[in-house]
Amino acid sequence: xxxxxxxxxxxxxxxxxxxxxxxxxxxxxxxxxxxxxxxxxxxxxxxxxxxxxxxxxxxxxxxxxxxxxxxxxxxxxxxxxxxxxxxxxxxxxxxxxxxxxxxxxxxxxxxxxxxxxxxxxxxxxxxxxxxxxxxxxxxxxxxxxxxxxxxxxxxxxxxxxxxxxxxxxxxxxxxxxxxxxxxxxxxxxxxxxxxxxxxxxxxxxxxxxxxxxxxxxxxxxxxxxxxxxxxxxxxxxxxxxxxxxxxxxxxxxxxxxxxxxxxxxxxxxxxxxxxxxxxxxxxxxxxxxxxxxxxxxxxxxxxxxxxxxxxxxxxxxxxxxxxxxxxxxxxxxxxxxxxxxxxxxxxxxxxxxxxxxxxxxxxxxxxxxxxxxxxxxxxxxxxxxxxxxxxxxxxxxxxxxxxxxxxxxxxxxxxxxxxxxxxxxxxxxxxxxxxxxxxxxxxxxxxxxxxxxxxxxxxxxxxxxxxxxxxxxxxxxxxxxxxxxxxxxxxxxxxxxxxxxxxxxxxxxxxxxxxxxxxxxxxxxxxxxxxxxxxxx
Amino acid sequence: xxxxxxxxxxxxxxxxxxxxxxxxxxxxxxxxxxxxxxxxxxxxxxxxxxxxxxxxxxxxxxxxxxxxxxxxxxxxxxxxxxxxxxxxxxxxxxxxxxxxxxxxxxxxxxxxxxxxxxxxxxxxxxxxxxxxxxxxxxxxxxxxxxxxxxxxxxxxxxxxxxxxxxxxxxxx
Numbered sequence: 253x254x255x256x257x258x259x260x261x262x263x264x265x266x267x268x269x270x271x272x273x274x275x276x277x278x279x280x281x282x283x284x285x286x287x288x289x290x291x292x293x294x295x296x297x298x299x300x301x302x303x304x305x306x307x308x309x310x311x312x313x314x315x316x317x318x319x320x321x322x323x324x325x326x327x328x329x330x331x332x333x334x335x336x337x338x339x340x341x342x343x344x345x346x347x348x349x350x351x352x353x354x355x356x357x358x359x360x361x362x363x364x365x366x367x368x369x370x371x372x373x374x375x376x377x378x379x380x381x382x383x384x385x386x387x388x389x390x391x392x393x394x395x396x397x398x399x400x401x402x403x404x405x406x407x408x409x410x411x412x413x414x415x416x417x418x419x420x421x422x423x424x425x426x427x428x429x430x431x432x433x434x435x436x437x438x439x440x441x442x443x444x445x446x447x448x449x450x451x452x453x454x455x456x457x458x459x460x461x462x463x464x465x466x467x468x469x470x471x472x473x474x475x476x477x478x479x480x481x482x483x484x485x486x487x488x489x490x491x492x493x494x495x496x497x498x499x500x501x502x503x504x505x506x507x508x509x510x511x512x513x514x515x516x517x518x519x520x521x522x523x524x525x526x527x528x529x530x531x532x533x534x535x536x537x538x539x540x541x542x543x544x545x546x547x548x549x550x551x552x553x554x555x556x557x558x559x560x561x562x563x564x565x566x567x568x569x570x571x572x573x574x575x576x577x578x579x580x581x582x583x584x585x586x587x588x589x590x591x592x593x594x595x596x597x598x599x600x601x602x603x604x605x606x607x608x609x610x611x612x613x614x615x616x617x618x619x620x621x622x623x624x625x626x627x628x629x630x631x632x633x634x635x636x637x638x639x640x641x642x643x644x645x646x647x648x649x650x651x652x653x654x655x656x657x658x659x660x661x662x663x664x665x666x667x668x669x670x671x672x673x674x675x676x677x678x679x680x681x682x683x684x685x686x687x688x689x690x691x692x693x694x695x696x697x698x699x700x701x702x703x704x705x706x707x708x709x710x711x712x713x714x715x716x717x718x719x720x721x722x723x724x725x726x727x728x729x730x731x732x733x734x735x736x737x738x739x740x741x742x743x744x745x746x747x748x749x750x751x752x753x754x755x756x757x758x759x760x761x762x763x764x765x766x767x768x769x770x771x772x773x774x775x776x777x778x779x780x781x782x783x784x785x786x787x788x789x
Numbered sequence: 790x791x792x793x794x795x796x797x798x799x800x801x802x803x804x805x806x807x808x809x810x811x812x813x814x815x816x817x818x819x820x821x822x823x824x825x826x827x828x829x830x831x832x833x834x835x836x837x838x839x840x841x842x843x844x845x846x847x848x849x850x851x852x853x854x855x856x857x858x859x860x861x862x863x864x865x866x867x868x869x870x871x872x873x874x875x876x877x878x879x880x881x882x883x884x885x886x887x888x889x890x891x892x893x894x895x896x897x898x899x900x901x902x903x904x905x906x907x908x909x910x911x912x913x914x915x916x917x918x919x920x921x922x923x924x925x926x927x928x929x930x931x932x933x934x935x936x937x938x939x940x941x942x943x944x945x946x947x948x949x950x951x952x953x954x955x956x957x958x959x960x961x
Contacts, residue, residue, distance in 0.1 A: 363819035
């Protein structure tokens, strides 16, 4: 019979019947829809002066690279080896022990060996060896080195845009190799050829021009905040007039622009304004520094610095004393791990002191920015805020540690402390999936694009799997977090793997439970859903 | 010996063989990792596939209704629906379970009886196909819902669209 047996039909997947190939021999990569981001638009690259600006289409055979592209990459590697000792060390010292191999959520979710952090890094290391080490030059393939050609370049692009720079792998590396930094450098090299993604380069250009990733212009931002305040008034009876670009305010508040537009981030932005109103904080929003996030960080360190600078320029212009930062992920990574290297201690702002409690935030002495969770936890600790926790009684909450605030800056306790003070039902996910071992949402570092939904679903599976455990065991129905990308990516992830679990920022939970001076009897939460016990009214 | 008794006797072997054959559809370098099926949180794929195959085999042994297979099949299919598989590969693992069943049973069961039994196992492929389609459609739902979540609120606030109010307006 000419037809194959069913098990023969799927045997071409693997089933050990295929001759096993060495990883170097599996080129070219196949760009399947759902697993790669769309390429950058020329206009966005051009706007910020990125090289080789043209519309980049990933699936085109011809990537329209400059003629000397290979030299550009090799020269780029050389410069970075000289400039970053860490990169040089990371290229040399990996002993391929495999400790990181099964720690990456993309590997766990796919089984693709090139998603093992060690092998992902090896994709670049092999090129490094070939052109920059004697061993690589002498021993060639046997020495783990390979020529840089167009297929290798495409492979680098494919896999370094399948890393969310979450750094879970780094936690387990006995040598402390930070694979995220290897990804950062690899993306810088790709950026030299204009090989950026639309989802990253669009926000970068918007942020550079308008001040935020979404391109929200000042009048729109003002109206948006006012719309939110109308809703707040309807819910609480309290009219808030949001301070915008207020010169001489004590504090500049900066948060990711995702909180100004998208559900459920908007409820968090409402929460910020309610909290600041309640404690009478002298603060201001800025329509210029209207973005805490920094997608420039996913292109090059120079671009990240260019975008980051506007926040301090604005702090200077508005003559504030210090900066308060909202719930965001990589914004804090930039601040905590890169800011001081770029600028050194900021010399024109004051060491942050809470005007309400008098607490000195000594940890923020150098860069003068305080995390909203630190700030809120301090308020609660000093008994400044009053809560009716029962307003959150319909919520059974768990907390997802966002990669950057947890692994990047060690912010573990504050959000939990806040949640315990504003919610009666809080349950932790299993130990190996939280705090410094937290699993990524699957969409960090600019990988929260809609076109890679499949990639996000499989990358986010380890996270979702742990949520499902507490959903089934304790009835958890709310996944709280302190990151705007989480708030954008976790809702679809939950819809796919754990229907029935919703997503919220921590400040939204605070604002729901907070009893405000002069408020009317509340019957709705910030999402305008009835509060527990008020369903009939 | 009745098939059911034989299945009960060989349950462990059938489960393990089905699991190993299914895991063998993944890249060779990753198979040893996926086979560590007890790590519920650090190897969710291996764990969930093993648990589900166990449930499928138990349901076959206990002659459960076809509805009872939906949940364990869903566990496996929705994972494979977002991995690097073609649709046929994503659900084809059922033929591997069938193969495991056949290998364990064929020496001791009458061929006609075995043919009837295995033909019934084929029905799981149809169930799996429905599940696969459900989750692929879900992916596209999520894409459109994500777009709506990102824009709907602002369209309403700017009066670009005007929805019917929740409460009926008072009319005199």
